[in-house]
Amino acid sequence: MSVVEVNELQNEADIPIIKVVDGLPAFPWARHFTLVRWGGDDSPFSKFQSLDDPELAFLVVEPSVFFPDYEPEIDDHAVERLGLERSDQALLLVILTTGDRPEDTTANLLGPIVVHRETLEAVQVVLADSTHSTRVPIV
Amino acid sequence: MLVLTRSANQSIMIGHDIVLTILEVRGDQVRIGINAPREVGIYREELFAAIQQANRSAASPSDESVRSLSALRRDKDPQPEQD
Numbered sequence: 001m002s003v004v005e006v007n008e009l010q011n012e013a014d015i016p017i018i019k020v021v022d023g024l025p026a027f028p029w030a031r032h033f034t035l036v037r038w039g040g041d042d043s044p045f046s047k048f049q050s051l052d053d054p055e056l057a058f059l060v061v062e063p064s065v066f067f068p069d070y071e072p073e074i075d076d077h078a079v080e081r082l083g084l085e086r087s088d089q090a091l092l093l094v095i096l097t098t099g100d101r102p103e104d105t106t107a108n109l110l111g112p113i114v115v116h117r118e119t120l121e122a123v124q125v126v127l128a129d130s131t132h133s134t135r136v137p138i139v
Numbered sequence: 140m141l142v143l144t145r146s147a148n149q150s151i152m153i154g155h156d157i158v159l160t161i162l163e164v165r166g167d168q169v170r171i172g173i174n175a176p177r178e179v180g181i182y183r184e185e186l187f188a189a190i191q192q193a194n195r196s197a198a199s200p201s202d203e204s205v206r207s208l209s210a211l212r213r214d215k216d217p218q219p220e221q222d
Contacts, residue, residue: 022180024194025187025190025191025194026190026191026192026194026195027194027198038205039205039206039208039209040206040209040213042213043209043212044212045205045208045209047205055199056198056199057198057199057200058194058197058198058199058200059197059200059205059208076177077177077178077179077180077181078180079177080177080178081178081180095193095194095197096197096200097193097196097197097200098197098200098201098204098205098208101207102204102207102208102210102211103211105208108190108193108194108197110186110189110190110193111189111190111193111194123180124190124194126180126182126183126186126187126190127186128183128186130183130186134189134190134192134193135193139211139215
């Protein structure tokens with residue numbers, strides 16, 4: 001999808017578009033996403049939907065919902081890339097991997113997505129602290 | 140892949156702004172210093188690869204699996220009665 005088409009879509013639907021400025025690891029071309037609640041009115045989960053490929057979407061959640069002690073250190077690269085000046089400007093999202101049963105759902109705590117709340121630019125960071133796992137059970 | 144051989148205290152430039160310096164060679168470990176603009180991401184390759192793999196596994200879950208997950212959560216943490 002070209003940038004012109006994305007801008008037209010934004011004006012039509014008035015849905016905020018998150019710009020993943022460097023693409024996602026494994027999906028480097030996926031740069032424009034919408035975020036909508038997924039799973040019902042009281043669901044904490046959202047669908048991170050690619051506008052560049054309508055078949056690509058991720059199940060995401062704010063990590064504080066399941067991991068209240070999770071306080072990843074966002075490195076200088078991400079801070080600089082997004083122009084973050086205060087930590088409250090950052091919205092964190094973690095990507096969930098579903099399994100055969102809902103109890104098998106895991107969260108990627110090694111690679112959170114950091115979104116600048118005002119500019120809506122985002123990066124998926126790779127935490128330097130490798131004690132975090134890409135598959136942490138949420139249940 | 141470009142292959143170069145360096146000794147301790149020698150460096151490699153990538154582009155005009157990134158400098159890799161071999162700080163120390165000890166046994167089978169090499170300490171590498173990297174000078175790069177702050178907006179350039181620097182990652183241990185195996186961690187970046189882990190993120191790629193996790194993204195691939197996570198891509199495009201079904202609506203059904205999300206509904207099951209919501210239902211599980213609702214059953215575990217029922218919302219309090221509204222007054």
